[in-house]
Amino acid sequence: MDRYNLIKGKNEREIVLLKGSPCVWGKCTFCDYIHDNDENEKEMIELNKTVLKNVTGELKVLEVINSGSVFELPKETLNDIKKIVEEKGIKKLFFESHWSYRYRLDEIREFFNVPIIFKCGIETFDNYFRNKVLKKGAIFSGPKEVRKYFESICLLIGIEGQTKEMIDKDIEYLLKYFSKGCVNIFVENTTYIKRDENLIGWFQEKYSYLQSDSRVEVLFENTDFGVGE
Structure with missing residues (x-):
């Protein structure tokens, strides 16, 4: 399992994949990523310390991901990240958060006291598909409501x-x-959800221009950020 990488090109940054406690939602039909969480806090903390030692601060931007939300990382791990931010001169952080934590984002902003971009997995704005098929557990009126809390989806x-x-x-x-934004091309995993190859081919052709759009990262494999397995 690769847990650290240096991302060059679009949105250059360092990225770390840490371990947290079980996802607050944990019911998405397409996700087996939650198998990377844990309930042994001591082991999580030690693993996260080892991963965080790789951070150099050379790009001044750090993204922290885990199999859930930033709120599920151990408190000691959050303190370790804060020390790195201060010692390495990190100027910007990226974190992930489930929609259900939207009212608590300022807690993290105040704790780290540097600009933070929160990424939220919306998956689709089609309410039926998002909540009835994917079982995402994210109910909102539309993109304007999501944008009140998240600038990256x-x-x-x-x-x-x-x-x-x-x-x-x-x-x-x-x-x-x-x-x-990040566009993830679905990769089949241990869940029962299946890929639509024709739809993916159509998307690749129609939206090839997104590859040159600085705002959007398109991931064709789960490991395109250089972390995971």
Whole structure:
């Protein structure tokens, strides 16, 4: 399992994949990423300390991800990250958060006292597909409400049952309302959710221009950020 990488090109930054406690939601039908969480806090803290030792601060930007939300990282790990921010001169942080934590984001901002971009996995703005098929547990009125809390979102593309119209609307909203975004091409895993190869091929052709858009990162594999397995 790779847990550290230096990302060059778009949005240059260091990235670390840490361990946290179980995801507050943990019911998404497409996700087996939650298997990377743990309940042994001592072991999580020690592993996270080892991973964080790789951070050099050379890009002054650090992204921290885990199999859930930043709020599920141990308190000691948050303190370790804060020490690195101060010692390495980190000027900006990226964290992940589930929609259910949207009212608590300022707790993290105040703790670290540096600019933070929170990424939220919206997956799609189609309410039925998001909550009934993917079981995301994120209920909102539309992109304007999401933008009140998050400036960066993640979309999921290429699942059986999705339509071109749904994807067109998702990309439209991403580019119109958000300063940053990540588009994840679905990779089959241990869940029962299946890829739609035709839909993915259509997306790659129609939205190839996103590769040169500085706001958007398109991931064709789960490990495209250089972490995970």
